[in-house]
Amino acid sequence: MTIARVDRPRRAGTVSKASGTGGTGSLPLRRRQRRRSRLTALAFVTPLLAYLAAFYVYPLYRNLDLSLRDYTVRSFVSGDAPFSGWDNFQKVLDDPTFGPAMRHTMIFTFVSIAFQYAIGLALAVFFNRHFRLAPTLRALFLIPWLLPLIVSASSWSWMLNSESGVVNYFLHFFGVDPVGWLTSPDWALTSVIIANIWIGIPFNLVILYSGLQNIPGELYEAASLDGASAWQQFRRITFPLLRPVSAITLLLGLVYTLKVFDLIWIMTKGGPGDASSTLATWSYQLGFGSLLPKFGPGAAVGNILILIALVFGLLYIRVQSGQRRQET
Amino acid sequence: MIPNRRTLLAALAAVGTLASLTACSGGSDDGSGSTDASGGTYAFWDPYPQFDASSPWGKLVSECGTKAGVTVKRTGYDTTDLGNKALLAAQQGNAPDVMLVDNPVVSTLVEAGILNKTSDLGLDTKSIQKNIIGAGTIDDASYGVPIGANTLALYYNKKVLTAAGVDPASIKDWTSLTAALNKVKAAGKKGITFSAINTEEGSFQFLPWFWGAGGDLTKLNSDKGVAALSLWKGWVDDGLAPKDVLQNTQTTSWQEFATGDYAFGENGTWQLGNADKAGFDYGVINIPAQNGGSAPVPTGGEFVTVPVQKDSARYDVSKKIVECLTNDTNLLATDTTLTYIAPTAAVQTKQVAANPKLEPWVSAVAAARGRTSGGLGSKYPTISQPMWTAVQSALSGGKSPKDALDTAQSSAEKG
Numbered sequence: 001m002t003i004a005r006v007d008r009p010r011r012a013g014t015v016s017k018a019s020g021t022g023g024t025g026s027l028p029l030r031r032r033q034r035r036r037s038r039l040t041a042l043a044f045v046t047p048l049l050a051y052l053a054a055f056y057v058y059p060l061y062r063n064l065d066l067s068l069r070d071y072t073v074r075s076f077v078s079g080d081a082p083f084s085g086w087d088n089f090q091k092v093l094d095d096p097t098f099g100p101a102m103r104h105t106m107i108f109t110f111v112s113i114a115f116q117y118a119i120g121l122a123l124a125v126f127f128n129r130h131f132r133l134a135p136t137l138r139a140l141f142l143i144p145w146l147l148p149l150i151v152s153a154s155s156w157s158w159m160l161n162s163e164s165g166v167v168n169y170f171l172h173f174f175g176v177d178p179v180g181w182l183t184s185p186d187w188a189l190t191s192v193i194i195a196n197i198w199i200g201i202p203f204n205l206v207i208l209y210s211g212l213q214n215i216p217g218e219l220y221e222a223a224s225l226d227g228a229s230a231w232q233q234f235r236r237i238t239f240p241l242l243r244p245v246s247a248i249t250l251l252l253g254l255v256y257t258l259k260v261f262d263l264i265w266i267m268t269k270g271g272p273g274d275a276s277s278t279l280a281t282w283s284y285q286l287g288f289g290s291l292l293p294k295f296g297p298g299a300a301v302g303n304i305l306i307l308i309a310l311v312f313g314l315l316y317i318r319v320q321s322g323q324r325r326q327e328t
Numbered sequence: 329m330i331p332n333r334r335t336l337l338a339a340l341a342a343v344g345t346l347a348s349l350t351a352c353s354g355g356s357d358d359g360s361g362s363t364d365a366s367g368g369t370y371a372f373w374d375p376y377p378q379f380d381a382s383s384p385w386g387k388l389v390s391e392c393g394t395k396a397g398v399t400v401k402r403t404g405y406d407t408t409d410l411g412n413k414a415l416l417a418a419q420q421g422n423a424p425d426v427m428l429v430d431n432p433v434v435s436t437l438v439e440a441g442i443l444n445k446t447s448d449l450g451l452d453t454k455s456i457q458k459n460i461i462g463a464g465t466i467d468d469a470s471y472g473v474p475i476g477a478n479t480l481a482l483y484y485n486k487k488v489l490t491a492a493g494v495d496p497a498s499i500k501d502w503t504s505l506t507a508a509l510n511k512v513k514a515a516g517k518k519g520i521t522f523s524a525i526n527t528e529e530g531s532f533q534f535l536p537w538f539w540g541a542g543g544d545l546t547k548l549n550s551d552k553g554v555a556a557l558s559l560w561k562g563w564v565d566d567g568l569a570p571k572d573v574l575q576n577t578q579t580t581s582w583q584e585f586a587t588g589d590y591a592f593g594e595n596g597t598w599q600l601g602n603a604d605k606a607g608f609d610y611g612v613i614n615i616p617a618q619n620g621g622s623a624p625v626p627t628g629g630e631f632v633t634v635p636v637q638k639d640s641a642r643y644d645v646s647k648k649i650v651e652c653l654t655n656d657t658n659l660l661a662t663d664t665t666l667t668y669i670a671p672t673a674a675v676q677t678k679q680v681a682a683n684p685k686l687e688p689w690v691s692a693v694a695a696a697r698g699r700t701s702g703g704l705g706s707k708y709p710t711i712s713q714p715m716w717t718a719v720q721s722a723l724s725g726g727k728s729p730k731d732a733l734d735t736a737q738s739s740a741e742k743g
Contacts, residue, residue, distance in 0.1 A: 073440035073706070077418045096735070162571040163584075183574040185726040271526040272574045273721030273732075288412055291528060292436050292709035 060306075066299035076295060088300040095297075097274055097282055104189055105278040105308075108196070108264075109257045115197045117250060120204025125238065127205075128212045138209070145202040153266035156195040157182060160267075182268050185275035192264050192276050196257065203256075204249055211245030212238070251316040255309050279305045369399045370645060371424035373414070375630060376666075377404035384665050392652035396645050400426075408527075411436060414635070418442040423635035425646045431463035432528070432699045432708060434472055434631050439706040443471045444634045449647050460671045463698025464631045466705050472631030473654045476668030478597035479625045479696045480536055481688060486609040488517045488591045496613055501620040502540075502559055509568040512591040519568035521584040522594040523576040524560065524723055530716040532626055533578065533594055534560070535699065536615040538715075540623025545704060545711050548718065548740060549733040555618065557722050557729035564723050574723055596628060597689050600667045612688050614695075627696040629668055669693040707743075714739045 067088050075081035092098055127138045144152060159166050160181035168178040181191040215238065223233050261280040264270060270277030270285060277285070279301055287298030372389055379385040386402065393400030403424075405413055411433040417423045423442060437443050446453050446469075453461055453470055457477075464472040484496055492515035494508045509519035523533045537556040544550065563569040576584070578595060585593030586606045594615065603610050614622035632653055634646045652658065656675050663670045663679065669689050670676050676690050700708045714736035722732040 073415060073436055076415060077440045077442055079419065096739070157575070161575070164572075178571075180571050180724070183571040183724055185721070185724045268575070269526050271717075271720045272724035273526075273717055273726050275724065275726065289527070290709045290713045291411060291432050292439075292706055293412060293415070 063299050063302055063306075066295050067297075067303050069296060071295045073292065076293075081296075084296070088296040089304075092297050092300045092304070097277065100274055101277050101279050101282045101301075104276060105258065105280070105305075107189065108193055108260070108278055109254060111193050112196045112200060112257050113250060113253045115193075116200035116204045116253060117246070119197070120201050120249075121208050121242075121246075123201070123205050124208040124212055125234065127209060138205070141205055142202045144199045149199070149262050150266060152199060153195065153263045156191075156198075157267045160191050183272055185272055188268050188272060188276040192267050195267065196260060196263055199263065200253065200257065204253065207245060207249045208242065211242050215241045247319050248316070251312060251319065254312045255316070258309050258312070259305065279308075369401050370396075370426065370642070370649065371422075372400045372402045372426045372649070373410065373424045374402065374404055374428035375407040375410045375430060376428075377406060379404065385662065388653070388658060388662065392649050392658075395652055396648035398645055398649075400649065414442070415440055418635065421638065423637070425634070425637065425642055426649050427633050427635055428475060428630045429472075429633060431474070431627060431629055431631055432712075434464040434633065435466055435700040435705040436709065437633070437635075438466050438471050442635050444636055444643070445469045445471055446473060449634055449643055449650075451647060451650060455672045455674065457671055457673070457694070459697055459701070460627055460629075460693070462701035463627055464633075465698075465701070472633035473650060474671040475630050475632055475654065476659065476663040476666055477627050477629040477671055477693050477696070478666075478668050479627055479689070479692050480533065480594055480596050481612050481614055481625070481692050482520075483585060483593045483595055483599070483603060484611050484613065485585070485588060485591055486611055488512060488515075488588075491515055492517065492591065494591070496611055499613060499616060501616050502618050505616055506559075506563070506568070509563065509591065510566075513566075513568055518570065518590045520563065520592040520594070521570060521576065521581050521590050522560075522573055523578045523581040524573045524716075524719050525575060525577055526716050526720050527577075528712060528716070529578050530719055531712040532628065532699070534715065534719050535626045536594075536623045539625075539697070540615060540617035542618070545702075545708070545715075547737065548711065548715055549730065549737040552618075553733050554729050557719060557733060559618075560719065561722050561729055565725075574720060597669060597693075598667050600685065600689075612685075614688065614692055622692070622695055625692055625696045626699050627693065629671075710743045711740045 068083060068085065069075075069081040070084040070087065071081045123141060127134050160168075162168060162178060162180045162183045165181070167181065171177075171179065179187060181187050219237050219241075220233055223237060228236065259280055260278070261284060264276060264278060264281050265284065268276045270281040274282075283298050283301035283305065285298075286294045286301060370393060372393075374389075376385060381387075381390070381402070389402050390400050407430050410427075410429055414423065414427060414429065414433075414437060418440065429437065434443070451473060453473060456474060460474050460477045461470050464470050464474065486496075489496055489508075489512070492508075492512040494511050499505050499508055512519050524530050534556070537559060538545075538553055541552040541556040541559075543552040543556055547553070560569070564571060564573065570584070572584075573581070581593060582595050582599050582602065584590060585595065586602065588606070588608050615625060617623040632650050634643065634650060637643070653662070656672070656678075659670050659672070659675050660678055662668075663675070664682070669686065670679055680686050680690060699712070700706070704711070717739075718727075718729075718732035718736035721727040721735075722729045726732075727735070
């Protein structure tokens with residue numbers, strides 16, 4: 001970078017010197033050149049800006065606009081909804097569904113992440129031993145990732161069915177009474193979390209496994225010469241050296257899990273009652289789930305969700321830049 | 329420098345072309361609303377994605393277009409999607425010319441101001457049964473013509489009932505129904521299955537019991553509403569109905585009944601075709617009211633509507649298409665395909681003559697009410713959602729029926 005920075009003014013200097021012999025026309029020419037190159041640069045940036053504006057800025061703006069206006073179906077069509085300030089947010093925050101939805105979102109996110117990470121790490125360490133069937137088995141663990149979500153969610157919902165599901169069928173063999181996995185308010189959230197953990201393990205496994213590959217083998221050799229046990233090796237070498245990869249896995253996982261909607265919607269639709277409704281499913285429920293759409297409050301919940309994701313996103317950027325500073 | 333300028337120009341030209349292309353495609357969408365009275369294309373939406381262009385329904389639609397001298401472009405959407413699609417299209421100013429929508433959606437679309445009154449179009453709706461067109465009537469003006477009606481009744485499995493020693497004719501009220509369920513359970517079979525899912529389907533299935541107790545949708549937490557919910561909760565708690573009714577759609581509920589293990593299944597007219605394929609003898613009784621007699625059931629089925637267009641010259645052709653779809657001959661054909669009950673007495677007689685099994689359904693439809701009738705209109709959705717949530721919280725054991733309906737009533741009042 002520094003070299004390039006030194007280079008550029010020098011080249012410009014030679015140009016100006018060469019054109020300086022030309023006399024009076026030099027200054028406008030240079031200016032024209034600069035303008036032209038600026039225009040070229042702009043032409044290259046324009047598609048990107050247009051893309052960002054059309055697919056990121058405008059939808060976000062519309063969502064904010066929806067959440068700040070008092071939309072009814074009539075004003076939605078005619079487009080003259082009155083500005084209502086924070087009314088929609090107030091309505092959403094006062095709604096008896098808000099507390100549980102927020103709580104469920106947090107439990108869902110953090111419990112999912114904790115288990116996904118722990119299991120993913122355990123499997124990554126396990127597969128890092130390079131035994132014979134390791135690549136095949138590792139590939140098998142990727143299956144949840146390859147299946148379309150509608151397939152895996154429907155399968156889970158079928159397996160956990162209270163009347164005819166295989167899970168209750170197995171429990172029956174051990175003399176356990178059937179559990180209302182998706183029909184009991186005590187279990188519904190647990191069930192969707194279990195399914196989500198299963199879906200999230202491959203992501204954690206793959207990233208952590210690639211992180212493990214970057215830890216030099218000599219460290220382990222040296223440690224074992226010093227008489228370190230397997231657990232000590234994990235605690236003193238693997239875990240600390242894996243910290244940057246772990247941080248990124250966890251933060252990406254947070255943002256992904258926060259917005260999980262399809263899995264819950266397919267399995268329970270947020271029910272029974274609102275026992276497994278999260279901010280994401282509630283937002284959809286408000287906007288599209290009933291015959292009379294409530295766009296305003298639905299968008300408000302969506303914005304709250306975006307805000308939470310943004311906080312985690314900023315945290316991610318902070319951690320990442322901190323790491324970069326450590327590296328240099 | 330010259331190549332640079334060329335790239336610049338090329339880039340600008342490319343962006344320009346893209347922009348004009350998208351503008352063009354936007355324009356051609358609007359084409360459905362442009363003037364072209366002789367010939368031209370008319371957009372037609374319906375919630376029957378299961379029928380393609382070669383099906384009798386698909387053929388009927390395009391035939392009606394040809395008769396009116398235009399080409400009809402038919403698009404089938406998922407029922408749950410159609411209402412929102414219509415609102416969005418109306419916002420963009422490219423609503424279809426003719427649209428078939430589920431009856432409770434009509435009042436929402438009227439509220440949005442995007443449907444024409446049938447009287448303004450000059451459509452004749454005199455021959456249609458009052459209670460069926462009621463779902464599309466707001467402030468004494470109707471906004472669509474029903475293509476057919478369906479409703480709910482109790483299917484029963486003859487073999488299971490005989491084995492348990494239950495005579496279906498003895499089921500007159502809730503007490504005798506519950507007694508029958510207990511007998512079936514004692515005989516080692518399963519009682520009843522229905523759908524109590526947290527969508528409109530759940531409310532649709534709960535209404536016959538709610539109304540059968542004398543409940544009023546404007547007061548969900550009355551003793552009568554609580555009685556209806558307690559009946560359902562009692563069945564689930566006592567194992568007379570399975571726990572998974574909470575997840576059942578009407579389709580999965582039907583699949584449970586079709587296993588042959590269940591004595592009763594609450595389901596609709598549209599399952600008659602599947603009932604013949606189920607492989608066991610079945611019968612149909614009307615859903616009993618709490619203290620005897622038939623409970624009022626909700627009407628289902630779609631309405632043919634004509635959304636508002638900028639160019640009112642198009643209405644003449646749209647009207648012809650609607651009249652063609654809803655004339656007696658075509659209604660008979662369509663309602664036979666859909667296994668719906670026709671909305672006019674004349675066609676109903678013909679239907680029963682062709683298929684005597686439809687008899688109990690015709691009487692059920694005659695006793696049915698529209699969900700949005702009785703002045704509820706677009707208030708219904710704000711009542712229905714708290715109601716299905718209450719059903720879910722009570723059946724899952726989260727709340728008592730009274731508490732659940734109290735919560736529902738307070739959130740319904742908030743709107």
